[in-house]
Amino acid sequence: MARYASVLDLIGDTPVVDVSALSPRPNVTILAKLEGRNPAGSVKDRIALALVDAAERDGLLIAGKPDQVLLEPSSGNTGIALAMVCRLRGYHLKVVLPSNVSPERRQLLDVWGAEVIDSPGAEGSNGAVRLAQRLSEENPDWVFLYQYANPANPLAHYETTGPEILRDVPEITHFVAGLGTSGTLMGAGRYLKEQRPQVKVWAVEPPSGEMVDGLRNLDDGYIPPIFLDNHGAELLDRRVVVRPRESVEWTRRLTDVGLFVGISSGAIMAGAVKCATTIPEDETATIVAMASDDGWKYLSTGAWSDDLDVVVERAKQIIYF
Amino acid sequence: MSATVRIPTVLRSTMGGVTSVVVDGATIGAVLHQLTTNFPAARGQLLNDDGTLHRFLNVYVNDDDVRYLGGVDAPVESDDEITLLPAVAGGAA
Numbered sequence: 001m002a003r004y005a006s007v008l009d010l011i012g013d014t015p016v017v018d019v020s021a022l023s024p025r026p027n028v029t030i031l032a033k034l035e036g037r038n039p040a041g042s043v044k045d046r047i048a049l050a051l052v053d054a055a056e057r058d059g060l061l062i063a064g065k066p067d068q069v070l071l072e073p074s075s076g077n078t079g080i081a082l083a084m085v086c087r088l089r090g091y092h093l094k095v096v097l098p099s100n101v102s103p104e105r106r107q108l109l110d111v112w113g114a115e116v117i118d119s120p121g122a123e124g125s126n127g128a129v130r131l132a133q134r135l136s137e138e139n140p141d142w143v144f145l146y147q148y149a150n151p152a153n154p155l156a157h158y159e160t161t162g163p164e165i166l167r168d169v170p171e172i173t174h175f176v177a178g179l180g181t182s183g184t185l186m187g188a189g190r191y192l193k194e195q196r197p198q199v200k201v202w203a204v205e206p207p208s209g210e211m212v213d214g215l216r217n218l219d220d221g222y223i224p225p226i227f228l229d230n231h232g233a234e235l236l237d238r239r240v241v242v243r244p245r246e247s248v249e250w251t252r253r254l255t256d257v258g259l260f261v262g263i264s265s266g267a268i269m270a271g272a273v274k275c276a277t278t279i280p281e282d283e284t285a286t287i288v289a290m291a292s293d294d295g296w297k298y299l300s301t302g303a304w305s306d307d308l309d310v311v312v313e314r315a316k317q318i319i320y321f
Numbered sequence: 322m323s324a325t326v327r328i329p330t331v332l333r334s335t336m337g338g339v340t341s342v343v344v345d346g347a348t349i350g351a352v353l354h355q356l357t358t359n360f361p362a363a364r365g366q367l368l369n370d371d372g373t374l375h376r377f378l379n380v381y382v383n384d385d386d387v388r389y390l391g392g393v394d395a396p397v398e399s400d401d402e403i404t405l406l407p408a409v410a411g412g413a414a
Contacts (some may be wrong), residue, residue, distance in 0.1 A: 073410075124409060124410070125409065125410035125411060126409040126410040128410070129410045148410065178411075179411055180411030181411060182411070205411060207404070207406060208406075208409055208411065209329055209331075209379065209406035209407040209408065209409045210327075210329050210330070210404075210406060211330075212330075212331070212407065212409050213330060215330075215331040215407055215409070216331075217331060217366060218331060218332065218366045218375055218377050218378055218407050219377065220331075220377075220407075221376070221377025221378075221407045221408040221409060222377070222408060222409055222410045223376070223377070223408050224410065224411070233388060236389065237389065238385070238386070238389050239379075239385075239386035239388070239389055240381075240384055240385050240386065241381050241384040241385075241386075241404065241406070242384070243384070321411070
C-alpha cells in the first residue's frame with residue numbers, strides 16, 4: 001500500500017538491504033536496516049510516537065487541550081522526531097540540546113517549531129539530561145517524557161523493530177545497534193532473543209565519556225534507567241567502542257553500496273564488521289545492523305568530501321552519535 | 322605484560338594528571354590493582370571494596386568492554402590498549 005491517512009502511519013516498517021559487499025568474510029551476510037526512511041528521518045520516530053501515545057493514554061497529555069508543554073533532553077534525533085509528532089498533535093515542545101550538535105539538527109528543530117534550550121556542549125548528553133531533570137523539577141506542569149527512563153521507548157522497539165527484523169531476516173544470528181538510551185538494544189534485542197535465543201546482541205558506542213568535561217568524579221556517571229530495568233548488562237553479548245575515525249571511514253565506505261547514512265550508522269557498520277571477523281570461517285552468520293539515520297544532517301561536517309584527518313577532528317567536537 | 326591505559330579527564334585529578342600510563346598485569350584486575358597502588362587516591366574511582374568494577378566505570382581492552390570478556394579476569398596481552406571511560410548518557414538520543 002502506498003496511500004496513508006497520516007504521516008505518522010509512515011513510521012516503521014523500514015527496509016533492510018544487503019550490504020555484504022562490505023563484509024570481511026564471504027560466509028557472513030550483513031544487512032542494514034534503513035531507519036532514515038522514517039518520516040522525520042531517524043529511528044527515533046518510533047519512540048517519539050510511542051512516548052506521546054503512552055502519555056496520552058496515561059492522561060499526562062490531553063489531545064486538543066491548548067498550551068500543553070513537553071520537555072525532553074536530546075542530542076538531536078529524538079528531539080526532531082518529537083517535534084514532528086508534537087506539531088501534528090498540537091503540543092509545545094522544549095528540547096534541551098547540547099550546544100555542540102551538528103547545525104542541521106538544530107535547523108530541523110526549527111523546521112518543526114520546537115523551542116531549543118541550550119545545555120553546555122562540553123557536558124554532552126549528560127549535561128542535557130541533568131538540565132532537563134532540573135527544569136522538570138522546577139516546572140511540574142511540563143510533561144517530561146524522559147526517553148532514558150520511559151518504558152515506552154524499549155517497548156516501541158520490542159513491538160515494531162524486533163518483529164520487523166525477524167519477519168524480514170528470519171535467519172538472523174547477530175543484531176548490532178548503537179547504545180544511547182539503550183532503547184533499541186533493550187527492546188529489539190530482547191524480542192529477538194525471546195524468539196531466537198541463539199541471536200547475539202552487540203552494542204556499539206562512541207567514546208563519549210572521554211570528552212565529557214562536566215563530571216566532577218566518577219560518581220556523577222549515568223546509566224540509563226531503561227538499561228538497568230531491562231537487565232541490559234545481561235542482555236548484551238558484547239559492547240564495543242567505535243572511534244570517530246573508524247566511524248567516518250565506514251560512513252564513507254557505505255556509499256560504495258549506495259548508502260548515504262549518518263556517522264553513527266558508520267560506527268554501527270564498523271561494529272558489524274568487527275562482529276563478522278569473530279565468525280569462524282566454517283560457519284555462516286547473518287548480521288542485521290541498524291542504520292539510524294541518513295547523511296543529510298551531517299553534510300556540514302564534510303564527512304564525505306573533506307580530508308579525513310580534518311573531518312575526524314571536527315567529529316570530535318560535535319555529538320554525531 | 323605491559324599495557325597502555327588511557328585515562329579520561331574525570332580521573333586525571335586522582336592520577337597525577339597523566340593522559341595515559343603503562344602498567345604491568347596479566348588480567349584487568351591486576352592492571353587496575355597496579356593502578357590503585359600507583360595512584361591510591363583513584364582506588365574508590367576504579368574498584369568497589371569487594372574488588373569489582375565501579376558501577377560507573379567502563380573498561381575496554383582494545384575498545385572491547387571487559388564486562389563481556391570476563392570482567393576483572395579478562396586477560397591482558399602485551400601492547401594491549403586499555404581505555405577507562407566513565408558511564409555517561411549516550412549520544413544517540
